[in-house]
Amino acid sequence: MDRSSHARSRRFAPAVALAAAAALTLAGCSSSSGGKKADEEGDSGASAGKANTPRMTVALVTHQAPGDTFWDIVRKGAEAAAAKDNVKLVYSADPNAGNQANLVQNAIDQKVDGIAVTLAKPDALKSVLGKAEKAGIPVVGLNSGLADWKKLGLMEFFGQDESVAGEALGKRLNEDGAKNAVCVIHEQGNVGLTQRCEGVKKTFEGSIENLYVNGTDMPSVKSTVTAKLKQDGDIDHLVTLGAPFAMTAVQAVDESGSEAEVATFDLNKELTGAIEKGDIAFAVDQQPYLQGYLAVDGLWLYKNNGNYSGGGEQPVLTGPAFVDESNVKAVAEFASKGTR
Amino acid sequence: MSMAQQAEPAVTTPPAPGPKETDGRTRERSVAVRVFARPEVGVFLGAVAVFVFFLIAAPSVRDGGSMATVLYQSSTIGIMALPVALLMIGGEFDLSAGVAVVASSLTAGMLSYQLTVNVWMGVIVALVVSLAVGAFNGWVLMKTGLPSFLVTLATFLILQGVNLAVTKLVTGNVATDDISDMDGFDQAKAVFASSFDIGGVEVKITVFYWLVFAALATWVLLRTKYGNWIFAVGGSQDSARAVGVPVTFTKITLFMLVGFGAWFVGMHQLFSFNTVQSGEGVGQELIYIAAAVIGGCLLTGGYGSAIGPVFGAFMFGMVNQGIVFAGWNPDWFKAFLGVMLLGAVLINLYVRRAATRR
Numbered sequence: 114m115d116r117s118s119h120a121r122s123r124r125f126a127p128a129v130a131l132a133a134a135a136a137l138t139l140a141g142c143s144s145s146s147g148g149k150k151a152d153e154e155g156d157s158g159a160s161a162g163k164a165n166t167p168r169m170t171v172a173l174v175t176h177q178a179p180g181d182t183f184w185d186i187v188r189k190g191a192e193a194a195a196a197k198d199n200v201k202l203v204y205s206a207d208p209n210a211g212n213q214a215n216l217v218q219n220a221i222d223q224k225v226d227g228i229a230v231t232l233a234k235p236d237a238l239k240s241v242l243g244k245a246e247k248a249g250i251p252v253v254g255l256n257s258g259l260a261d262w263k264k265l266g267l268m269e270f271f272g273q274d275e276s277v278a279g280e281a282l283g284k285r286l287n288e289d290g291a292k293n294a295v296c297v298i299h300e301q302g303n304v305g306l307t308q309r310c311e312g313v314k315k316t317f318e319g320s321i322e323n324l325y326v327n328g329t330d331m332p333s334v335k336s337t338v339t340a341k342l343k344q345d346g347d348i349d350h351l352v353t354l355g356a357p358f359a360m361t362a363v364q365a366v367d368e369s370g371s372e373a374e375v376a377t378f379d380l381n382k383e384l385t386g387a388i389e390k391g392d393i394a395f396a397v398d399q400q401p402y403l404q405g406y407l408a409v410d411g412l413w414l415y416k417n418n419g420n421y422s423g424g425g426e427q428p429v430l431t432g433p434a435f436v437d438e439s440n441v442k443a444v445a446e447f448a449s450k451g452t453r
Numbered sequence: 454m455s456m457a458q459q460a461e462p463a464v465t466t467p468p469a470p471g472p473k474e475t476d477g478r479t480r481e482r483s484v485a486v487r488v489f490a491r492p493e494v495g496v497f498l499g500a501v502a503v504f505v506f507f508l509i510a511a512p513s514v515r516d517g518g519s520m521a522t523v524l525y526q527s528s529t530i531g532i533m534a535l536p537v538a539l540l541m542i543g544g545e546f547d548l549s550a551g552v553a554v555v556a557s558s559l560t561a562g563m564l565s566y567q568l569t570v571n572v573w574m575g576v577i578v579a580l581v582v583s584l585a586v587g588a589f590n591g592w593v594l595m596k597t598g599l600p601s602f603l604v605t606l607a608t609f610l611i612l613q614g615v616n617l618a619v620t621k622l623v624t625g626n627v628a629t630d631d632i633s634d635m636d637g638f639d640q641a642k643a644v645f646a647s648s649f650d651i652g653g654v655e656v657k658i659t660v661f662y663w664l665v666f667a668a669l670a671t672w673v674l675l676r677t678k679y680g681n682w683i684f685a686v687g688g689s690q691d692s693a694r695a696v697g698v699p700v701t702f703t704k705i706t707l708f709m710l711v712g713f714g715a716w717f718v719g720m721h722q723l724f725s726f727n728t729v730q731s732g733e734g735v736g737q738e739l740i741y742i743a744a745a746v747i748g749g750c751l752l753t754g755g756y757g758s759a760i761g762p763v764f765g766a767f768m769f770g771m772v773n774q775g776i777v778f779a780g781w782n783p784d785w786f787k788a789f790l791g792v793m794l795l796g797a798v799l800i801n802l803y804v805r806r807a808a809t810r811r
Contacts, residue, residue, distance in 0.1 A: 147634035148569030181618045185627045301787060306571020325783045329551075329733050330740075331726050333773070336526035340777040343522065344513045357628070357730055364725070368648075368655065369518070383728055385633055451626040 122448070163197055166417050169227070170201045171409050172220030173369065175256070176213055176233040177206035182356065182381045182451075183401055187256065189452050190405030198413040210237035217241045220250075227251050227412030229405075231267070232258020239265060251415055255408040256401070257305050259428055267416065269422045271407040273399035273432035275305050279312015281433045282376065282397050286350055289374070289394065292319040294350040295341060299328030299358050306354050309378055313352060321352075331361055338365035342373060350374050356381040356396070363392045380436060380453060388436060397420040398444075399432030402452045407431070488694040492749030494799030499747070500771070502800065503793060507775035509784050514778045517654040524656065527770030528663035529718055531763055533578040533737075534744035535663075535670050538762040540707045542674070542756030544687035545601035547590065547711050549608035551737030556612050556770035557583045557719030558729045559620055562629035571637040580716045584613070587712025591705030613735065620731040633727040645717075646725035659721055663763070670759035683707065689753030744769050747797055749805075768797055 177184035195202035204368045254262040255272040262270040296310035353359040359377035374394045387393040389392040414420040447453035565575035674680040682703040685693035748765030750757030772793040
């Protein structure tokens, strides 16, 4: 058949290429600017000693989709608290509500000492949370579910009210003199994201409309935002709902020749740089690190000292915190470590 | 996958032993019928229809800059739709194509940053990795005889997990670090993600590559021996093998071609956005396949063209951006898109039926 020289040369091609790549590295084509070398200074995140309380296990179950920078920060917060409190942290996540309920059941089966859970789709978790209660496992809520955590019998809640955050952003837009804004939603049908835009709409005195983009395809996000800016020359502010989309929106503004300002929810390390440069007006930060940290720490405090944050009546709000030119320097240091 | 539809491109191959009834190949056909029997005619008419529709419905589409935006969106889909279409003509398809794009840009971004080397090093290694993923797909497929659906679904899942886990392991975050201040970045950006001025309109370089690749693919498909092999292995693998077509070679190289496309689009993404989130790319594979199918390639293989997917991708970009340009209620966005695409495919189908009716 075709087991001729074709096959052989094909088999060797990758090896040859690899060897060539290695040779090139040795030949010294290291970058004189940027890269890991330039960034290698400073320590790795907060550390506050270590508790000598008995080892306990906490399950953190979120609705994270894989590869999202936001949830990575939540998890880092939870890990920092776990390290400090002598807690074994079991992290699991699934954006599908039914699957998330199964993960909570899994935690109950493991007989963990506490569960921290996000309530993106509260109804789906109702029955499994009842089982946790019956098993005597304390449960705290974080991030989403501000309206439902008490109803579902959770002990305490750490997060931001998405509508309140939206309202705060809307007010800030008024102060900045915005008239026509567009709210860029990167995931059609996501309740929390829609609530943010609704919140902005509530307080914003100008006109605002929603724009859906395909969040898994950045070139598509860029061209859709560019198209919107070209279609409507009156747009003076773009509101994005995640840091990576804000960065892309800035490029779209540049390319469409628009004068629009970009404001966003949530932070990451590239974004703080853009605020410093003035490319992005401001960001509303809900401090995801704090949410993860406090949820784990809250469970530890309950077990070891019987404390309730918010007394079991009030939620603990982690945002909205504004990051703009005035305070970005202080925040940037933490964002560069991926913790803010 | 009937032999009848394979007519034109296969004329120079030794005739594959197929059904022996008169299938139209021996009969003289009028020029009109021959033109309409081309796979890309339906999609061409569909694209024109969609284009004219938005020209009327959305005034801002008439601006040259708007067209550049539409073409940009089309090009990033279209560059991948080309190898995906060739693979489909060759009788296989690739579900890992969407995450393969992100895998490639993650590789280049992380390698350059972590080793602090010139970004071209990352670009080269990413090419090797992308071609290797393609070769792996093709090799497993030929070795095991499993359907490409299963093999590439597995690769899709593997890549999705590896993208996330390795990125997290290496960078400590789920996104790569910004490489825009490193050596070679400006050069690479000029090659993969620059734009140039045509009559006052900024056109992205990807549009140019898209058309060049399409011309190249058309030439390969219609004028080379390799092109004939593609049609032959897609039409009937066993018959092709019987007449001496190197089936294994053809299929593996087709998968590697998809790898090359993924690398190219991946490099574009890396150098236009400086950093990549590891969760991106999921779902894109279906859009590439859709563009190829709308472009007249049969899901069953053996039939299609390289120019059809160009119109398919254009139509996708046009509808996608046209809805925004028209300022329609965005809640209906996906529904509009679906209806438009279905309409386009129906036009496509109708034209093909009309042309091949006897």
